Amino acid sequence: MMHDVAINPSTGDLRQRFSALLEAHRGIVGKVAFAYTRSAHDRDDLMQEIATELWRSFHRYDVSRSFPTWAYRVALNVAISHLRRTTRRSAEPLPSDMTSPTPPEPDPRIGELRRAMEAFPPLDRALLMLYLDEQSYAEIAEVLGITETNVATKIGRLKQTIRRDMTAARPDTSGAHHGTR
Amino acid sequence: MELDDLKANWKSLERELATHNSLLRRSMTTQRLRRVKFALWPLVIGQGFQLLVGLILTPLFASFWVAHRDVPHLMLCGIVIQAYSTLLMILAARELHLVLTIDPGGPVIAIQRRIESLRAWQIRLGPFFAVTGCFIWIPLMLVIFASLGADVWTKNPTVVYWLFASGLVPFAILLALWLWSRRPGKPDRAQWLDSNTVGTSVRRARESLEEIAAFERGEEQ
Numbered sequence: 001m002m003h004d005v006a007i008n009p010s011t012g013d014l015r016q017r018f019s020a021l022l023e024a025h026r027g028i029v030g031k032v033a034f035a036y037t038r039s040a041h042d043r044d045d046l047m048q049e050i051a052t053e054l055w056r057s058f059h060r061y062d063v064s065r066s067f068p069t070w071a072y073r074v075a076l077n078v079a080i081s082h083l084r085r086t087t088r089r090s091a092e093p094l095p096s097d098m099t100s101p102t103p104p105e106p107d108p109r110i111g112e113l114r115r116a117m118e119a120f121p122p123l124d125r126a127l128l129m130l131y132l133d134e135q136s137y138a139e140i141a142e143v144l145g146i147t148e149t150n151v152a153t154k155i156g157r158l159k160q161t162i163r164r165d166m167t168a169a170r171p172d173t174s175g176a177h178h179g180t181r
Numbered sequence: 182m183e184l185d186d187l188k189a190n191w192k193s194l195e196r197e198l199a200t201h202n203s204l205l206r207r208s209m210t211t212q213r214l215r216r217v218k219f220a221l222w223p224l225v226i227g228q229g230f231q232l233l234v235g236l237i238l239t240p241l242f243a244s245f246w247v248a249h250r251d252v253p254h255l256m257l258c259g260i261v262i263q264a265y266s267t268l269l270m271i272l273a274a275r276e277l278h279l280v281l282t283i284d285p286g287g288p289v290i291a292i293q294r295r296i297e298s299l300r301a302w303q304i305r306l307g308p309f310f311a312v313t314g315c316f317i318w319i320p321l322m323l324v325i326f327a328s329l330g331a332d333v334w335t336k337n338p339t340v341v342y343w344l345f346a347s348g349l350v351p352f353a354i355l356l357a358l359w360l361w362s363r364r365p366g367k368p369d370r371a372q373w374l375d376s377n378t379v380g381t382s383v384r385r386a387r388e389s390l391e392e393i394a395a396f397e398r399g400e401e402q
Binding site: 030053057060070073077080081084109110112122134153158159162 | 183184187188189190191193194195197198199284285286287288289290291292293296297389392393396397399
């Protein structure tokens with residue numbers, strides 16, 4: 001898949017080209033930051049961290065390859081490291097970072113999505129996020145560095161886990177959820 | 182609840198994020214990008230400086246013990262310090278290489294494994310430096326004094342005993358703490374020491390690596 005904005009690092013303003021590419025794919029930063037944080041404030045901080053790392057690593061970006069794939073890789077690597085770091089600091093055990101209550105989301109659907117995300121370890125969370133973002137199995141495999149077969153197997157397991165766990169947790173959230181559907 | 186139900190919620194998130202792009206735009210101003218460009222310098226300079234100091238001092242230590250081959254205790258001190266200096270230099274070079282070659286644009290599994298391996302390795306070095314740090318300054322002092330023309334061991338060996346005793350104090354404290362925490366029937370002590378030193382960090386780094394390996398193999402976690 002080719003990126004939307006043509007770039008050539010040998011000419012022109014690198015910063016402008018980077019900003020244009022990021023603007024064209026700005027959703028990636030926000031979605032990844034959402035998946036690995038527990039509040040809007042933390043999400044904003046992580047978005048800045050991801051954007052910073054994207055720029056820092058931009059000179060390594062191979063223009064012949066997909067910008068979204070590269071951006072997903074950078075964003076996920078930053079976000080997973082951020083999650084592991086903050087979990088260690090707060091002395092909470094991996095994989096879950098749910099020992100203190102998550103601040104409520106104004107939109108109950110987004111709150112439900114966040115609860116579903118938080119239930120998974122960092123790498124499974126990446127898989128879930130990419131799946132929800134409608135990336136193909138091939139793209140997911142390329143971002144994560146695993147085989148497509150492995151992606152398919154894991155998606156199947158995610159479906160089972162969500163069906164089991166989220167259905168069990170449904171009574172706590174059903175009122176808010178039904179009100180928005 | 183099905184995974185595909187979450188996709189509807191995902192669309193809500195996308196709409197919410199679409200109204201939230203001013204922050205990202207602010208992050209991407211030319212001024213901010215220019216600042217970011219130099220953010221890695223402190224780390225690179227720190228490791229580079231350690232490597233440079235090692236490159237300068239290691240040959241000096243080597244030349245010291247070569248020049249003192251006829252004085253066994255000084256030759257031994259020089260060899261020990263040169264070996265330690267070489268080790269520090271190798272560790273700095275390795276860390277610098279690992280840090281500079283970690284490409285966050287690489288596949289997530291490979292990069293996470295690399296980051297966690299580096300972390301686990303750094304944590305494991307901690308106890309080694311804690312123990313060697315108790316004593317390594319003694320031969321260093323003897324080498325420095327000998328370079329200034331004063332062979333402390335020959336002139337006044339009592340001073341060396343005192344230096345050694347000074348090194349034994351922190352070592353004894355470390356050893357006593359470790360033995361105290363490992364007494365049978367007192368698992369809470371070991372847990373306390375681990376949680377206040379590197380034990381928990383080692384365990385977490387190991388768990389992270391196991392999690393990455395299990396994910397790659399396609400195992401359920």
